[in-house]
Amino acid sequence: MATKEFEILMNYLGWGDPNAVLWTVGVEEAGMWCSDEKREDLSQIRKRIREFNSPIIPMEEVEEEPKFPIAHPIAKIACGISKSCKNWKEEWRKYRKSKLWRKGSKICNINLYPLGKKSLKSSFPNCYKEIFGIDWKDYDIAVKEQRFKKIFNFFREKQPQAVICYGKSHWNDFIEVFQLQNKKAEEHSDKLTILYPEEKIILTRHFSNGFRNDICQFIIEKLKEWKVNLP
Template sequence: MFENSEIDHLLNFVGYGDKNADTWFLGMEEGGGGEDNLRARMGFSQFEDNYEAHKKLGILKFHEGKRTIQRTWRGMSVLSLMLDDKPFGTEAVRQHQAELLGRAGSNTLLCELMPLPKASIGSWGYEELIPQFDSRESYYKTVMPGRITLLQALYAEHRPNVVVAYGKAFWSSYKQVFRDVTFTQDDGFEIGRTEQGVIVLCGHFTARTMNGKLPGLAAKIKAYM
């Protein structure tokens, strides 16, 4: 069972990469989880280097050896390369994911609205480990308002040029973070322009509805900038 101070530490985690990055990728929450994973995350700072964090988690295949391409990260890497007008073939994506995506000092931040990884979006599974929240609904109701406030403050302070919030089921939650932004529907996306750049709501990078959509998304981001 985790103590309250340990829970506070876990809930303070924002994501992988650099808070001063020009491009932020915002998801709902990480997959996975379990006790060993949460215990390893006790060694996390608020912002972690993607590679170093996954070494702490004992997950090396995305950054070492053959460097497996992770499905969600693939979309992020492809979009990042497109925005920089760089080639986005398989090996370019593999290199970008391992060496640049969510790395300290890089131009990307991978953050989540909710801080705890879970086996699936509809599950909880931490009733014994984290009895402070007796259900997924209790966790969301208690933690989400503070996370929204935290992300609002970080966004206002660091002012990224591009925020890509992915996962259509969670658009309404993302809009709470950017509540002063007016979004316009545009070819299956919703796009809002801000003083410093653009915020895009899109489908999950692994969703079938996103097949073939990344070139158009990259072009729209550039057009709105």
């Protein structure tokens, strides 16, 4: 039976500005809540989870700049469409350090799946069963039946100007979440990208695996063409 901690993380969609102009949507959280290889105080993990009491939580000003790989191309894209930046190739590191996912940044990151693993192909660590009360099969069903709807309803409520979904292995999930099955698409195979111009939704490759600058530039140009602007 799913625990309270599982329900909390199902409702927690991501981090950044809750009133974002631009959403980036990935596949799953990168970090793991516990590991079978080392002993951890599960009561402390549960306590930390209960702090996730909002769908989108901004990064605090006191935190260090984000170090994980997806922050780099996201900062480049956000910097490229920011009114306060002139050259994303030179200014994106400063943007990542001082603005990305902060309050008022007008950008947030959401993940389809809320529980991180060692890799997308990995199974759950055994400790997840104790904390979350759910196995992988039931988890996959619950996410697709419940969380996908939560994301779409939040999308309709907040109405961001544009959405970038990254992770080619899960393009079908993104299409399902944002109900794009019968929408007009433009495929740009040279940029590993599909555009939905009417919805202003972009499907592209994963950001963490050597995301090319020419793809960043292509996405920046499309967002500007769609008149998407960050402050």
